[in-house]
Amino acid sequence: MSDTHAQTVAQVRDTMLPPAPPPRRETGAIHWLRENLFSGWLNIVLTILAIWLVWTVLSGFVPWAWRGIWGAGSLTECRQIRDQLYPAGTSVACWSVISERWQQLIFGFYPPGGYWRPPVALAVFLVAVLPILFTDLPRRLLWLTVAAPFLIFFLLWGGTIWGPLTMALGVVLGGVVWLTGRRTGSPLVTLVATILVPLLFWMFLAKPLAAELAQLAPWGLPRVASKDFGGFTLSVVIGLSAICLSLPLGVLLALGRRSDMFFISKIAIAYIELIRGVPLIVWLFTAQLLLNYFLPRGTNFDLMLRVIIMATLFAAAYIAEVVRGGLAALPKGQYEAADALGLDYWQAMRLIVLPQALKISIPGIVNTFIGLFKDTTLVAFIGMYDPIGLATAIRASTDWQGIYWEIYVFIALVFFIFCFAMSRYSIWLERRLERSHR
Template sequence: MSDLHAHTVAYVRESMIPEQVAPVTERGAVKWMRENLFNGWLSTILTVLSLLVVFWIVADLGPWLMRSVWDAGSLSECRRIWAEAGQPAGACWGVINDRLHQLLFGFYPPHLYWRPVLALVLMIPALGPILYPWVPRKLIWFSAVYPFLAYFLLWGGSIWLPVTAAMGFVAGGAALVLLRPLGTLPATIAAFVVPVIWWIVAAGPFAAVMTQILPIGIEFVRSDRFGGFLISLVIGVSGISLSLPLGILLALGRQSDMVLIKSVCVIFIEFIRGVPLITLLFTASLLLNYFLPPGTSFDLILRVIIMVTLFAAAYMAEVIRGGLAALPRGQYEAADALGLDYWKAQRLIIMPQALKIAIPGIVNTFIGLFKDTTLVVFIGLLDPIGLSNAIRASSDWQGIYWELFIFIGAVFFVFCFGMSRYSMYLERRLRTDHR
């Protein structure tokens, strides 16, 4: 009996049970809602309250948006269209249709709109090799040339002004290479001093002479013709691009063992962080010329870019210092064990890890800087907010509010949301764990 039982009872499964459909509560949208919206009494209450708020907003704004008027030359024309249709007032988007060029370019000459548009288009390949690893690295030369090309396109005038400014950076790079055998510190100091001497002493006469010999240029546009999102992009992109490297240097200087360098960096950071940005903008507008040589005429937008850059760099330095402080001491010891000097250790080991840790804070500073460009309205530069006030002061659009501010807020949201998404992409790309 035992032998028969041994041969007839199977302890190893010979066939698999067919797959069963998961319960309704464990699949699809129902599962997602149960886990994310109704996974407890507090979550359920908050979900219901949120749905009520969304319903209230849609019920209030929906009819207003449904009665939108796009083709109108004034607010009175919008009101006439609503009256003829027997409808209450809705959204008069005709102001955007009528003043879009002004919101984008300010008072930039209309026949020269192609220049800021071309500068914006060229910015895409210039940022490509910096932001994305799959873009050919050979384009990095265009990234270095682009700031001077963009200045020439936007302001115009003689081509020798941006060329002369670029020659200062070339002279600094040459000094760094030639003096490197003497040591890292002398070469680094020379890389900063030589361009400054060139710009202060020789750049002006050289540009004047070359303009007389080869008068190459395009129509000049004064800074007071800039406005709208054009000026926000110019100040924002310039401040973002310049504040990051300057913030890195300030963060390293604050952690330096050299007392003089550390003291200068600490004083600069604490002073800038303790002063409101609007005060620095007034300084750029009214006082900065007093610190320049007599007879010097410095463009207002360039003065604002300098102050915005210094303001953002002080905050950037503290963000990066937080990333440096988060690194374990073993990383510094590993760099010393490999025999790397200070700059190689920072470039190859320390700074890449610190910047990866500080990515959220860095992008947060960038977003805040871009939104703070609206403060230039207080010194007479007509950013989108300033232009909206000018538009509403005209007789055609007096009394219009929401449409302008919704459009301006939406455009700012697109730029800021794009920076936020890129920071999340960068964090995912640089993640070294397997979570």
Template sequence: MSDTHAQTVTYVRESMLPQQEPPALERGAIKWIRENLFSGVLSSVLTILSIYVIWTVLAGIIPWLANSVWGTASLTECREVLAERGLTSHDGACFSVLNDRWHQLVFGYYPSNLYWRPILALLLFLGGLAPILFPNLPRQMLILTGIAPLACFWLIWGGSVWTPIVIALGFFVGYAAHKFFLQLAGNLAAVIGAIVLPLIFWLLVAGPLSGTLQDLIPLGIQFVESRSIGGFLLALVIGLSAIVLSLPLGILLALARQSNLPIIKYSAVTFIEVIRGIPLIVWLFTAQLLLNYFLPPGTNFDLTLRVIIMVTFFSSAYIAEVIRGGLAALPKGQYEAADALGLDYWKSMRLIILPQALKISIPGIVNTFIGLFKDTTLVLFIGLFDPLGIASAIRATTDWNGIYWELFVFIGVLFFIFCFSMGRYSLYLEKKLQREHR
């Protein structure tokens, strides 16, 4: 048997082979290129075409950037410098316009000696937003979160210090109304009272009260008119204000649309469908021309504030539908579990339903915010000097008449930085919530 067995076994390993590197085609960059760029005939053709397109674009852009001019005072001088180099006006970028007019592109016509105010306002806003975006930060920073919105408003526009204080008082009116009606008539009346009474206070009482306090104790800083606010500062004011205000309003509209009370449900449905069914540019013209007619007599809202209100309404309608999708995606068992725990409606929404719905809705919400921030450029059509409006004004001057791409490249980079940051935070938050769920 042993001889037969010895004849059937052709090879017996007596020692392990030493460890070797994998073949060159099966590791590193070569493997990635082969699998992702040249995995087949179609993939190879598309890769070659893409490389050709990228090369063609870069071959035109890189020399244009490399031959850029930064130190001249006009487009004519810039072209003279390019001519001295033996180049045409299309062979080099005249970024001197940015060196000369960057402050207008960023701040509009805001007084130059007061630039510190919008910069401080932006820092306060980011500081107030930080504990919400990153929960690991100290909870004491939430005090800054509550102060930041009104402080930013006061820093940018200036005027009486009593105005933001009286506006803040309106929130205490809402809180007191909620407590009072909760004991008197129940949850629904408390919610309605907490919304309606502050609005009445702000529309009818806040203005006269602020004026009276200013007469008694004059405190304030230099007032800046809204027409002086322009450029990227205006885009930030409108975009960030609408983003901050539209999220809670969108949540309330989404919950109202799923309410069992017909009045609340159909009011929310009507609001959402009417707002979504009309283009934003039409609502901006409405804010410019008609919104004052719907306000109490004697009320005169600044145009920028009217635009913020209308853009907030427009964004909240889209946010409401995004969140409603998140609510619809939750299994029915989550609602039944909340009822089984004995939680009332608001506690079940706050502790169980909304956290899960918002997690599902994060990509849609951030996508809506990015679109909203870019759509702030539409205010150009109602006479506000956003970055594109400022660029047109610069191009209309004798010094820079004819400049084109350099201004729009700068504006595009600014918008890209903010939109890309929002997108990256969205990815960070999604990954963080997925890890915590596991």
């Protein structure tokens, strides 16, 4: 009878159970809290301490900021309004200093009639870098990327339109020399000619040609001197200029340091170690005080241009080390594969090695960019009115003497927006490249 029962009763279920939801502890907010905040005793202790710290800070800051006063014309008037609205001893933010001086903090001493020009220049820059940052966009937009530096210079500094156009003509001449030399001459001679022809044109022909054209058709915008730049306009111009210029220079320095050619390698090593061994503030003082001693007598070298050059050279040394780390992280087989394909040095670097090395180096490069953008506040020590320098000048005025936190909170918030945007783009790019790699 037992044999008959064994033959008639199935040992394996032949019907599916109805679907059931997962346990509530394994989904949703409860699962996230258990995994991220309360996964162990150490994590629980750190979570409780962090909550206590955040509460301690926000419990004082949020009411202070929320009760802020926006409609006063001075700190004294702000305190009078506070005494009328709140009990004695209540801490209240005086945001009126921002509503009264926000234009100065953003534009510095830029002419009020031209306040539209820096935002338009920033918008042109953002549109110009979109084809580089997002490769899905049409490649024909790269023409705007090429033209953007000259248009931005024209918008910010003004003058006749012929100055930027003659500078662009020098770039066109360099491009013609490069395309012609690639077909007929040696690569080294072509590279040297491509660099020398625009430089000679800019040194000897661009300025007289622009002056003659300005006599015929004086089209342009009111000229703005570099000393009138200030606030976030100054920080953004210096920061973005140094970021855009330091990346290609840093890549070249990294390749030079790893080069098999003795003199190129040693020069790159000496440059990188010298720049990295000296603080940026020292190089800024060098740009302000010492650089003119090495120039011909009577040369007027714009201070902002000197600062941009020094910031670019400084950041390039750090980027070179970051990229060198990415190059060193690549397996030797990648270089051998490029040799097996018959690629020359520059083809191998452009098509195989650098794309992978730069992908590895993205976090370090963006970290250097963020540090460089924040370091633009150091120009306050050489007499330039960045947001920190303007904050000091505002606090020294009779109307706002004694105010502190409100200005610095505003400055910190704006810097945070810029730096957070760069950080989030870096994270997005890393994830995108990881997906494309798979």
